[in-house]
Amino acid sequence: MSLLEIDNLHVHFLSRDRLGEPRRARALNGVTFSLDRGEIIGLVGETGAGKSLTAQSVMGMLRPPAHRIAGTITFDGRDLATLPDAEMNAMRGSRIGMVVQSPMTSLDPTARIGAQLVRIQQAHGKIPRQQAEERAIAMLREVGIPDAPRRFAAWPHELSGGMAQRVLIAMALINDPVLLIADEPTTGLDVTVQAQILELLKREMTARGLATLLITHDLGIVAQYCDRVAAMFAGTIVEEGSVADVFAAPRHPYTARLIASAPDRVDLSSRAQFAGAPPDLTALPEGCVYRDRCPRAQSACAIPPPKADFGNGHAAFCHFPEPA
């Protein structure tokens, strides 16, 4: 049994258009994947593919107009999707940690960082203040913040972007989670700082045996830091497998095109077009969600694609997968 199992998750945005007619945007359409202890999975895909929404579903952070229509999210044997709020609150920030993209807006600007690190410990258990402070300072040191006792008293606005991201990582890890969700953890940071943060995350994930769901649009980060990769398109996982297998021979036409447009692989002298129109989530095609954009599509694609299994956990949902 895996640590996290997401099975057939459907999330829709329900609203009304200008004429008052109900409008349904199918944002997640049967997302299914699992994550084992100690494993790092990278979730990739274009804007609007549903990567962050998947993370928010796991964290129990869906708010109207987003609604879970179907599916289960089993974490450590319990279904998070039906967990009462109080129990979900206890889970969030302790057993499951999260690191998000914009560190500057994710820290409370009105509290010193030490106070925030103490607060998150006391929210999840009785711990004497002095002990919580000592742990906070040790944690700041662990995430590479120089002069940690002094930084303990710093305000968020006094930190650089890289330092603020280290503090967020400290907050995510201080209650010893078993699952870490990192949603674009280095987007917006400079590349030399990004390298520092990724090395820090990798070190912590390995040392703590953390299962990690890493959401990124940067294929390089997935190739260098993840064990497995899942590619999403229009709220569906279209392919998954080990990083080595998928990057060497992507089998779903969408993944193939995505990987071919990476800056260190793309051939700009070709006249081929790389992108297509973003899918309209209110009017997805029947069958395969990618078929309107797919160069390999045929009439059979109007029925939902089967799972094509290539062994070693590598699979694509496609009628006509690319040859290896």
Add this chain to the structure above:
Amino acid sequence: MSAALQLDDIVRRFPGPQRGLFVHALNGVSLTVNAGETVALVGESGSGKSTLGRIAVRLDRPDEGTVTIAGRDTTRLSLASLRPLRAMMQMVFQDPWGTLNPRRSIGAAIEEPLVLHGKLDATARRATVLRMLERVRLQPELLTRYPAQLSGGQLQRVAIARALVTNPKLVVLDEPTSSLDLSVRADILQLLRQLQEEFGTAFLFITHDIGTVRLIADRIIVLYLGSIMEEGPATSVLASPRHPYTRALLSAEPGTFPGQHRQRIMLDGEIPSPLNLPPGCPFATRCQYAIPACANAKPQLVQGVACIRSREIGEQPAMRE
């Protein structure tokens, strides 16, 4: 023939948080962009690259130094006398949503520079706009649409069409693909390359993304804390960077071939505050090769590299992690 853009010894300071304290954004930068050439200006946040781009098209004015566009010194021109020259220099920004007026149609947005600068009548303008739309590979029916109806990639094509419609000598592109998805980014870069071949425009391409630089640059200029660290032809800078900062920057970029382990050079800390510039080499505080002499005087750019130790370092094998 004169260069499309020439900047000489540009210095720009902004007032700091206290009296007498300045943000030293640019500290004596000189560069040239020739017709038909793409020069990538690479640097991290705070390096001064956007300020330099704004100065190039005279959206901002340097405190010292001169700006010459297609042979004309624009440094001290008033806004009014700059106006007729604006057709020669255009800009494309990072956020296409923010740069297009949401209440004007796509056609009107592309036509506007022609109204301001051209001598064409309405029929000729319309024909030009249509031709431009086709060149950026957008459907003619988009002409009457509004920005909210377009995707980010389509909007960036509109912004590019608008910048090129007056046939400028120089276009400054400030992170034009940074907010776009990978595949859309590839399409836009491909388009820019084709348009440059067609129009012979000079591009000053500002970016922090090494992957983009690899794809688009003819020459590379690496900026750090308002000074040029290294410059040269893209192929040689990418293949054998000589400045320690360039090396670290290139090695930090994760490649998409799993198991391909570049020797990653980790830098400590982050870019220092531009309020108190170190007296010597701006990079010395983070440089693994720094020696006491580095803090004494700012190194000059010699044969494309501003480092007093570049020769000895070049002869050493790259440091292991």
